[in-house]
Amino acid sequence: MFQFNQHALKRQGVTVLQSLNLNIQQGEKVALLGASGAGKSTLLEALRLQKPDQVAWCPQQGALVPMLSVFHNIYMGALEHHSALYNLINLIRPLRREFEAVTQLATELGISEKLRTSVDHLSGGQAQRTALGRALFSQRPVLLADEPVSSVDEHHAQSLLMLALARHDTAVVALHDRQLALNCCDRIIGLKDGQIVIDGASNQLSKHDLDILYRRP
């Protein structure tokens, strides 16, 4: 599905990952771990560029439009499925059909009461649920998400992540919570110093094995 051979990844002209070798097969659920600045976001962006039309995207930056309602922010995942005119009408006055579809998804995500509230009035966790909602609403086979549940409390984080993973055929998710990665994903990729230092099945790794990712030299 995704392939890198001796690939160097740059961000704003600076090389973040050198000579990257990576294969991700269809059906895999991959967790991306590493200290901040290790290159997780850069790798996700590179993955997105390989299959831009199949990716349900859930980034950290600029993910949502703060002034618009949760409904509209989730609906934005499906903009490409409709004509611009249809979208415009739905922006000015939510269409019933769309509202019902979004409500159903929002109920599963636990934000159905907030549909008519704008994102700038939400807590961090609620905003993340909305961002995840938009990715799910785009109905694409590959989920690429950057810390999608970092502001959600531990208990809900797992069920939310499970829900998102179950809706996608393939997924690559950047996380910082090692236990969550081990519990939810079947493959772990660890980045450090511009390289992949861990790559293995999650049932063969322990939380202890992952510690080296965060250790200072």
Next chain:
Amino acid sequence: MNTTASGFRRTTLWLGLAGLLAFFIADISITTRDPGMELERISSGFISPDFFATEQIGSALGYTLSFAIQGVVLGFTCGFLLALLWRWRIVRAFSATIRAVHELFWGLLFLQVFGLSALTGLLAIAIPYSGIFAKVFGEFLEEADRAPALALTPRSDAFSVFLYARLPLVWQHMKTYGAYRLECAVRASAILGFIGLPTIGFHLETAFRQGDYSSGAALLYLFLGIILSIRWWFRPSLLPLWIAAALLWAPPRANYTEGALNRFFTEDIIPAPMRQHDWQWHQLTDWLSMLGQEQILPGLGNTLILGTAAMLLTGIIALVLFPLISSQFGNRFSRAGGHGLLVIFRTLPEFLLAFVFVLLLGPSMLPGILALALHTGAIVAHLSGRFTDSLTLRSDASGGLNRYAFEVLPRIYPNFLAFLLYRWEIIMRETAILGILGITTLGFYIDSAFSELRIDRAVVLIAAGVALNLLVDRISRSLRSHLRLRNALADQS
């Protein structure tokens, strides 16, 4: 919906309704017989400009720049002195009043005393600009960090403290703002030609009125060239040279007849009924109510209607045009074209545009609305478009109309509204002077009063204009703070 966007939408609805109502009441008829043919003739003039038709083109240019440079320098100095006293309410009120009167009206007033002279040109710019500089510098000083001044030993004298710990913090901003104002002053100076001063506007008006569009177009191109090249020919280090040249070319002398000043204050501006020996109060009140009903009310009403209609059209034009220069849309070439278009309409003064449109369409409100909306719309589009450049959208953001409606517009809307409401005051101020072109706003009655040598009436009418301006300023400010747009405006500079 309980969203921030729906709040914007409600405000927009009210502003839009006010604008529509204004359009509905406004007289937007076309009174010329064949505007299409006139447009053709004007366009052919613009295609074949004649740079040698106007003999005094060089001296017109010299006067335009001289008045502008002298006016800005004097305004800068006086404004700075006023800004030092900014904490006094009376100073703020005084500054607000002198800047509420347009340069052209100041020009008409000084014309009565100093005649057609360099002093009239200089003061017409310097006085309102003092008020503008005072406000801007006063706010700079207010907002500047006080810590450096407080850190000095308490026994340092106030003057030194100011020089060492206050002025350096704002000096750079003051210089930048002064340079921007010079550009505005060149425009204002050119426009002063419409009341008879020998600047570019005088020759422009003559050429256009005589249907000599080729030489009119040449003057307009020259004018655009001067303003657009300002940053190359005007440098702070050359300022003393420019001041000397301006003073040499147009020494600020008056064309003064003995006793004119005295007569102006003791006779001309005294209301007509009070000039009689045995006047009575009821004569004055009759005079005032006559003036109120026949001139002030219709003048103010029309000014308000025209300004409000222009605001609606300004908003629409800005919303349509800002994507042209936004880095979120289009490519390098479309943006270059967009910048070119916006620069032309930003640079041409609304008064000049209105003048050309009046020739085309006749003196209804339509040419005024079009001119104000095109000029201000280009400014608001420029500011809004530049603001979109600072947005970071997610990398999978949609394109085209979806991008415009869902990603960009909601994010810039508070800033767009702030720009628009801030410009509303300026629209009102400019609307009043369109009367000089025959559009029946307040300026029409002021201009008529001056030409009938009824200075007493003109002064009362100008005062009414000041009151309207201060009112609009107040409304616009409270609307902005209601919408919490205060910070949004800070991005403008």
